[in-house]
Amino acid sequence: MLSKNSSQPALNEDWRAGGFGIYIHWPYCEAKCPYCDFNSHVTRSIDHDAWRAAYREELQKLHEEAPGRILNSVFFGGGTPSLMEPDTVATMIEQIKTLWPIANDLEVTLEANPSSVEAERFRDFRCAGINRVSMGIQALNDTDLKRLGRRHTKTEALRAFDIARDTFDRVSFDLIYGRQDQALEDWRVELSEALSLTVDHLSLYQLTIEPGTAFGDRYNAGKLRGLPSDDLGADLYELTQDLCGEAGLPAYEVSNHAKDGAQSRHNLIYWRYGDYGGIGPGAHSRLTLNGQRHAIEHALMPGPWLNGRREDTRSILSDREQAQELVMMSLRLKQGMDLARFEALNGRSFDTATLKHLCDLGMISFDGGRLSVSKQGFSVLNAILAELLNF
Amino acid sequence: MTPLSHIRNFSIVAHIDHGKSTLADRLIQSTNTVADRDMKEQLLDAMDIERERGITIKANTVRIDYTAEDGEKYVLNLIDTPGHVDFAYEVSRSMRAVEGSLLVVDSTQGVEAQTLANVYQAIDADHEIVPVFNKIDLPASDIDRVAEQVEDVIGIDASGAIPVSAKTGQGIHETLEAIVQHLPAPAGDPDAPLKAMLVDSWYDAYLGVIVLVRIMDGQLKKGDKIKFLSNGTTHHVDRIGVFRPKMEHIDALGPGEIGFLTASIKQVRDTRVGDTITHERKEVAALPGFKPAQPVVFCGLFPVDSAQFEDLRDAIDKLALNDASFSYEMETSAALGFGFRCGFLGLLHLEVIRDRIEREYDIELITTAPSVVYHVYMKDGTMIELHNPADMPDLTHVDHLEEPRIKATILVPDEYLGDVLKLCQDRRGIQQDLTYAGSRAMAVYDLPLNEVVFDFYDRLKSVTKGYASFDYQLTGYRQDNLVKMQVLVNDEPVDALSMMVHRDRAEQRGRAMCEKLKDLIPRHMFKIPIQAAIGGKVIARETLSALRKDVTAKCYGGDATRKRKLLDKQKAGKKKMRQFGKVDIPQEAFISALKMDG
Numbered sequence: 001m002l003s004k005n006s007s008q009p010a011l012n013e014d015w016r017a018g019g020f021g022i023y024i025h026w027p028y029c030e031a032k033c034p035y036c037d038f039n040s041h042v043t044r045s046i047d048h049d050a051w052r053a054a055y056r057e058e059l060q061k062l063h064e065e066a067p068g069r070i071l072n073s074v075f076f077g078g079g080t081p082s083l084m085e086p087d088t089v090a091t092m093i094e095q096i097k098t099l100w101p102i103a104n105d106l107e108v109t110l111e112a113n114p115s116s117v118e119a120e121r122f123r124d125f126r127c128a129g130i131n132r133v134s135m136g137i138q139a140l141n142d143t144d145l146k147r148l149g150r151r152h153t154k155t156e157a158l159r160a161f162d163i164a165r166d167t168f169d170r171v172s173f174d175l176i177y178g179r180q181d182q183a184l185e186d187w188r189v190e191l192s193e194a195l196s197l198t199v200d201h202l203s204l205y206q207l208t209i210e211p212g213t214a215f216g217d218r219y220n221a222g223k224l225r226g227l228p229s230d231d232l233g234a235d236l237y238e239l240t241q242d243l244c245g246e247a248g249l250p251a252y253e254v255s256n257h258a259k260d261g262a263q264s265r266h267n268l269i270y271w272r273y274g275d276y277g278g279i280g281p282g283a284h285s286r287l288t289l290n291g292q293r294h295a296i297e298h299a300l301m302p303g304p305w306l307n308g309r310r311e312d313t314r315s316i317l318s319d320r321e322q323a324q325e326l327v328m329m330s331l332r333l334k335q336g337m338d339l340a341r342f343e344a345l346n347g348r349s350f351d352t353a354t355l356k357h358l359c360d361l362g363m364i365s366f367d368g369g370r371l372s373v374s375k376q377g378f379s380v381l382n383a384i385l386a387e388l389l390n391f
Numbered sequence: 392m393t394p395l396s397h398i399r400n401f402s403i404v405a406h407i408d409h410g411k412s413t414l415a416d417r418l419i420q421s422t423n424t425v426a427d428r429d430m431k432e433q434l435l436d437a438m439d440i441e442r443e444r445g446i447t448i449k450a451n452t453v454r455i456d457y458t459a460e461d462g463e464k465y466v467l468n469l470i471d472t473p474g475h476v477d478f479a480y481e482v483s484r485s486m487r488a489v490e491g492s493l494l495v496v497d498s499t500q501g502v503e504a505q506t507l508a509n510v511y512q513a514i515d516a517d518h519e520i521v522p523v524f525n526k527i528d529l530p531a532s533d534i535d536r537v538a539e540q541v542e543d544v545i546g547i548d549a550s551g552a553i554p555v556s557a558k559t560g561q562g563i564h565e566t567l568e569a570i571v572q573h574l575p576a577p578a579g580d581p582d583a584p585l586k587a588m589l590v591d592s593w594y595d596a597y598l599g600v601i602v603l604v605r606i607m608d609g610q611l612k613k614g615d616k617i618k619f620l621s622n623g624t625t626h627h628v629d630r631i632g633v634f635r636p637k638m639e640h641i642d643a644l645g646p647g648e649i650g651f652l653t654a655s656i657k658q659v660r661d662t663r664v665g666d667t668i669t670h671e672r673k674e675v676a677a678l679p680g681f682k683p684a685q686p687v688v689f690c691g692l693f694p695v696d697s698a699q700f701e702d703l704r705d706a707i708d709k710l711a712l713n714d715a716s717f718s719y720e721m722e723t724s725a726a727l728g729f730g731f732r733c734g735f736l737g738l739l740h741l742e743v744i745r746d747r748i749e750r751e752y753d754i755e756l757i758t759t760a761p762s763v764v765y766h767v768y769m770k771d772g773t774m775i776e777l778h779n780p781a782d783m784p785d786l787t788h789v790d791h792l793e794e795p796r797i798k799a800t801i802l803v804p805d806e807y808l809g810d811v812l813k814l815c816q817d818r819r820g821i822q823q824d825l826t827y828a829g830s831r832a833m834a835v836y837d838l839p840l841n842e843v844v845f846d847f848y849d850r851l852k853s854v855t856k857g858y859a860s861f862d863y864q865l866t867g868y869r870q871d872n873l874v875k876m877q878v879l880v881n882d883e884p885v886d887a888l889s890m891m892v893h894r895d896r897a898e899q900r901g902r903a904m905c906e907k908l909k910d911l912i913p914r915h916m917f918k919i920p921i922q923a924a925i926g927g928k929v930i931a932r933e934t935l936s937a938l939r940k941d942v943t944a945k946c947y948g949g950d951a952t953r954k955r956k957l958l959d960k961q962k963a964g965k966k967k968m969r970q971f972g973k974v975d976i977p978q979e980a981f982i983s984a985l986k987m988d989g
Contacts, residue, residue, distance in 0.1 A: 023948060205944040230914075234939035255944050270948040284949040295952060325951050328958070332946060357973065361916055381942040383916050386961055 018274020021073035025280030026081035034214035039282035073266035082112035090128035114160035172201035200262035336372025392645035405495035406503035491574030503860035522552035579646025585609035600656035626654035686734025691759035693730030706752035818842035901931035914938035
């Protein structure tokens with residue numbers, strides 16, 4: 001079923017190659033983790049009714065702007081959205097299903113912490129319409145969990161994972177590696193254990209020290225010791241690729257691994273540079289409206305957002321900016337990027353000498369009209385992007 | 392006009408940081424020359440760079456009215472001179488315009504190398520010298536020791552030395568009295584034809600060239616037609632004045648006085664420092680004059696953003712208007728594009744000019760390796776002055792090379808002497824003298840200028856924890872076994888990194904350079920060989936291994952904007968790099984690569 005817009009060929013409908021999803025941002029956590037630079041806040045009391053009303057209002061507004069498209073995915077992210085009232089989640093999913101035509105395989109993901117308290121509510125979330133959870137397990141040893149500021153233990157996390165497995169169709173979890181004092185062998189053991197669990201999707205992130213975080217401050221003060229060198233970081237990345245590949249969970253994106261068919265459809269919308277409507281404090285949108293791609297950002301702080309200061313900035317992306325974003329996002333995928341799509345946006349193709357240089361170095365390859373980054377290239381993707389985007 | 396008997400003209404000589412500018416501030420302040428509300432630190436150092444670095448670059452002058460204890464009113468003219476060796480030339484000409492000097496010595500430090508260099512210039516100019524021992528408020532002050540040093544090392548009588556604290560004001564009154572009582576009044580004939588010395592000149596955007604003059608004989612009045620003896624040009628004087636230290640207009644200057652004139656002169660180059668000024672149609676004997684300052688250090692200045700070349704040309708033209716000692720010509724580098732090859736009096740002069748271009752004209756610069764002027768003797772008997780190693784002629788036509796040498800004087804506490812001697816040996820120095828004054832040693836070395844020009848002073852400071860002082864003068868040229876060393880990055884020669892080295896040092900320098908570059912060049916997606924070579928022969932090699940990890944771990948919908956901006960920022964950062972084939976070299980590499988740690 002196609003929307004009315006598709007009958008207007010003059011308009012730029014590039015987003016269709018990626019699909020359409022809705023992202024809902026829940027900005028609260030029980031505690032702030034020292035590595036996290038996401039828009040998350042700790043608060044004493046939450047007015048759940050007010051939040052529910054605000055989200056409903058925003059969904060309505062989003063529908064007014066972007067009606068009629070087939071919805072592929074809904075994602076509750078945060079913060080810690082497993083701290084939301086399951087009721088709120090249920091109401092929103094219900095509302096979404098009345099507002100947009102729904103794809104047959106609609107994915108509805110909730111990010112969850114693997115604590116026993118939250119695990120108790122998994123059943124309610126399932127009833128609310130969640131069919132996939134992404135759990136922030138982060139480490140499978142208690143020392144490192146403590147260092148990462150996590151409030152759960154390994155045992156608790158594994159129990160929560162089992163409950164999730166029994167409750168939801170699809171479960172993924174996150175691990176952070178490249179931690180302080182983590183040797184290559186430590187990671188081999190830990191990742192192997194993770195892969196031995198019945199899991200079909202893993203997000204494996206190298207620890208990144210972000211400015212403005214507790215780790216960032218400690219790093220700047222010279223007090224965050226034992227971080228891996230670049231070479232060890234590269235070795236850790238390669239080991240991760242090898243182990244996951246052997247276990248049948250190859251990387252489909254820089255940091256994401258899945259069995260075939262178990263990829264995160266929501267995140268694929270970002271990486272295939274589709275359209276997405278973001279709702280909640282600090283949420284971002286890319287919405288193609290009347291042939292123009294709008295970049296929308298919501299106000300960052302939960303208080304003002306709840307009190308009505310919702311949309312903060314809106315700009316219309318030029319074709320060149322869209323082309324840039326397409327390259328940045330889609331080259332993160334193993335399947336790479338459709339060159340015709342890039343050329344249509346950019347108005348011209350890449351610099352031939354640059355492509356040849358990168359090809360000679362074994363960083364990129366071409367296949368069936370697609371440009372993709374090699375396994376070796378993924379670990380230096382930023383450098384490749386800088387070259388490709390004509391710098 | 393002030394009677395000659397009531398004028399005292401003087402300068403202050405001191406080592407850097409011994410408190411010269413503070414003393415000048417106090418003299419100005421205690422005589423109410425400047426209202427308290429206008430008082431700021433280092434009054435005479437007008438340029439930002441002067442204040443920041445705590446150094447005086449241009450000579451400055453101030454006229455102070457002082458009623459002495461004898462009840463008479465005196466006019467005291469102070470010419471403040473630069474303390475740094477690069478500007479020794481400014482010092483020498485300022486000295487000729489005055490009759491006496493205050494010798495300021497920090498009583499916690501003692502005599503230093505620049506104290507020596509500058510006081511000898513004062514003695515050469517036949518100055519009467521009053522020693523002033525400053526910083527007596529500090530616990531480490533040791534007046535007796537300093538007095539002994541002044542007598543032993545410099546050889547002047549220190550019995551009349553005045554203990555001063557420029558900080559607290561103690562001894563300032565005594566200093567003013569000593570100026571009146573011990574320094575000679577100038578000589579001169581008010582009725583003779585005008586004879587004035589052109590002491591200095593600089594460009595002012597509103598007034599044109601301002602000429603600092605010392606009247607020797609006769610009188611200079613507003614409206615006079617004057618003549619510069621050196622080139623016979625005549626000018627109509629439209630303003631006359633003195634500095635207090637702000638400009639103050641007066642009607643006439645008489646013999647012994649120091650002041651300024653303006654005469655609608657457009658370029659500093661039209662005024663020759665040391666020139667003799669008289670009235671039109673008058674004949675006077677010329678003053679001895681000074682020989683023009685010669686640039687001794689050369690380097691290339693290139694805009695980081697090649698689109699700024701014309702802006703750079705404009706900035707350099709403007710700076711040269713005001714600084715006749717700075718020379719420049721256009722230069723083209725395969726690596727760096729269009730820029731200028733500039734000559735400077737020394738490294739500090741280079742840094743000052745570079746800072747001013749970057750700051751006042753907002754142009755980011757790549758500075759190439761400083762080089763001295765080599766004399767290249769060709770087989771056909773001709774001699775070429777080589778300012779840029781990239782221009783080194785084909786060796787088959789070269790007979791031999793000569794390099795400039797200096798006489799360096801270093802004063803150092805004896806516990807650091809060993810390190811200093813080693814440093815001088817490492818830099819191909821030949822010891823000429825080694826004497827002691829108390830626990831301080833004075834080493835005199837004959838050194839090649841090119842070994843000193845780059846980071847000698849930094850190294851000296853670092854091996855002596857800042858306790859050594861250093862001064863030098865050029866002595867002449869000498870033949871030596873010099874070769875041009877090239878640097879190849881990813882097999883491509885980088886002309887801006889080529890340098891002249893002594894053959895015996897080439898391997899060591901080449902190795903150090905390759906190691907440095909290995910740290911300075913960021914990793915690329917491929918490995919990069921870095922080589923130093925003489926002719927076709929590689930003498931040192933390092934390999935910069937390939938970049939292995941540079942990837943953003945998380946990138947979702949909320950990150951697209953941020954990531955795009957990050958790439959834009961990276962693009963701006965990349966502008967600061969220069970591309971050589973497929974390799975990007977950061978601009979600071981061109982200077983940092985040359986610094987030697989050992």
